[in-house]
Amino acid sequence: MTAPPASPVLAAVAPPPPRARPQWPCPPGVLCVRPLPGETTASYLARLAAAYHLTTAQLLDGHHITVTGSQQQPPTAELHLNHEAVRRLSCFTQIPQAHLAYALPGLHPPPPSLADGPHPRAHARWQALDPALQPLPACTSCTAHRTRSRTAAPPAWTHPAPGSPRLIICIRHQQAAGDPRLPAPLDTRPAPEIIHTHRRAHRASPASMSWATAITTRWYDHRQHLHQRWRQRLETLLDANPHIPHTPASPTLTCRNLITYPETLTLAKTLDQLPPHPLTHTHETVFLHHLAHRLHLHRLAPADHDLLWQRLR
Numbered sequence: 001m002t003a004p005p006a007s008p009v010l011a012a013v014a015p016p017p018p019r020a021r022p023q024w025p026c027p028p029g030v031l032c033v034r035p036l037p038g039e040t041t042a043s044y045l046a047r048l049a050a051a052y053h054l055t056t057a058q059l060l061d062g063h064h065i066t067v068t069g070s071q072q073q074p075p076t077a078e079l080h081l082n083h084e085a086v087r088r089l090s091c092f093t094q095i096p097q098a099h100l101a102y103a104l105p106g107l108h109p110p111p112p113s114l115a116d117g118p119h120p121r122a123h124a125r126w127q128a129l130d131p132a133l134q135p136l137p138a139c140t141s142c143t144a145h146r147t148r149s150r151t152a153a154p155p156a157w158t159h160p161a162p163g164s165p166r167l168i169i170c171i172r173h174q175q176a177a178g179d180p181r182l183p184a185p186l187d188t189r190p191a192p193e194i195i196h197t198h199r200r201a202h203r204a205s206p207a208s209m210s211w212a213t214a215i216t217t218r219w220y221d222h223r224q225h226l227h228q229r230w231r232q233r234l235e236t237l238l239d240a241n242p243h244i245p246h247t248p249a250s251p252t253l254t255c256r257n258l259i260t261y262p263e264t265l266t267l268a269k270t271l272d273q274l275p276p277h278p279l280t281h282t283h284e285t286v287f288l289h290h291l292a293h294r295l296h297l298h299r300l301a302p303a304d305h306d307l308l309w310q311r312l313r
């Protein structure tokens with residue numbers, strides 16, 4: 001069996017337990033800006049600085065934290081802190097270091113270049129992120145709730161949990177995003193099947209999700225099998241989300257993961273039911289009939305070059 005096309009999206013690892021929401025008291029005089037689960041350090045510092053009407057650079061300078069690297073902004077870059085800088089951040093926010101490290105995956109471990117010497121000095125360094133690894137815009141309602149500032153909260157940028165689809169989905173507020181080129185998440189209420197699907201996402205194995213993502217991405221790009229349904233879902237979301245930019249990347253691309261998600265999960269769960277050995281011709285026919293039924297298609301007749309065949313044979 002041939003491996004699917006390289007997919008940095010889905011690692012074949014067991015999904016971790018859901019992140020708990022740590023709580024801590026907020027002392028008087030401290031602006032309570034809490035990190036979101038999986039938030040990047042650069043995103044959290046930008047929101048924290050904004051609460052005090054500062055820039056990230058001013059906030060770090062005020063705590064005598066030396067910054068190196070070309071200053072950038074989330075989501076294209078992450079800000080790495082050494083232990084002394086994390087200690088100062090913890091003192092300032094009154095949030096224990098363990099809680100900060102739990103919520104902010106970028107805090108651990110610090111890069112070797114930021115290791116503390118015998119006389120530790122607070123140090124931070126900007127590092128550009130590969131587009132495939134950039135964080136996604138978090139739910140705006142959750143972000144506002146965790147900022148508690150009288151000023152408008154800057155957007156928060158978070159990483160999906162390891163082993164999960166490359167999507168940020170808030171079931172409570174029905175917002176979702178699947179591409180860092182989106183400035184904000186989408187309101188998915190006009191397409192409720194996306195949230196409905198996400199409630200069942202844990203039922204598919206990561207390996208099958210990786211295959212299914214590669215297959216549906218190919219179908220989407222080549223306008224195969226489900227083109228009309230996906231086109232209609234995209235138009236529905238565009239109507240409900242006028243903030244989606246049309247440049248530099250088309251919404252057809254920036255919304256792809258989200259548009260195909262319901263069918264990707266259905267395909268993944270169907271692939272999980274396959275036997276470990278290659279299918280006979282009869283079994284292939286039965287499987288395609290069953291898959292078409294699960295996808296609500298009258299028939300499914302993939303061409304010889306369809307990526308689905310690589311998984312079946």
Ligand SMILES: [Zn+2]
Pocket residue numbers: 139140141142143170171172173174175
């Ligand atoms: Zn939310």
